[in-house]
Amino acid sequence: MILELADFRIQAGQNTAFEEAITRAAQTILSKAKGFQGYKINRCLENPERYLLQVFWDTLEDHTVGFRQSEAFTQWRAVIGPFFNGAPVVEHFDLVAKSA
């Protein structure tokens, strides 16, 4: 399993609308992608215009090729892109350890 971590900054005053939009898009678009296992959306306490999206994928390519090159990605970015304040930062991670 691979963790995708997307770090978003959004425009001020848009928190409620952004949270509704990204949650709906995660449920209706992202969750139908091949290799999708789950997601979490977190809001930063120190900077309330910063959000982290974690997406769990079967493989790296399920995200970088399968999803990114699909029509679903265009739909996904059409929903969340208008809220962005700057380009998102997206990286991928392996799990090293976790609590039982």
Next chain:
Amino acid sequence: MILELADFRIQAGQNTAFEEAITRAAQTILSKAKGFQGYKINRCLENPERYLLQVFWDTLEDHTVGFRQSEAFTQWRAVIGPFFNGAPVVEHFDLVAKSA
């Protein structure tokens, strides 16, 4: 519940030793702190000297006051601090939404 996200850069060539040290310290020190719920340690694919530690706490103060001001924090940093390449970046997050 609050998510603490700690972003670490370590010195080159220390991956195995760091992973063993932080996993052991998470199990033996961090997991005994008041308000601790769980942890995950992830390694970045794009930059293998970068790690993310996620710690789930009952409240923000369980981390920022209870743990940070305890003798256990001194022990924790004594174990993982020698691996650092630069100061860690630590922020806190609320959960907005997640998959079922």
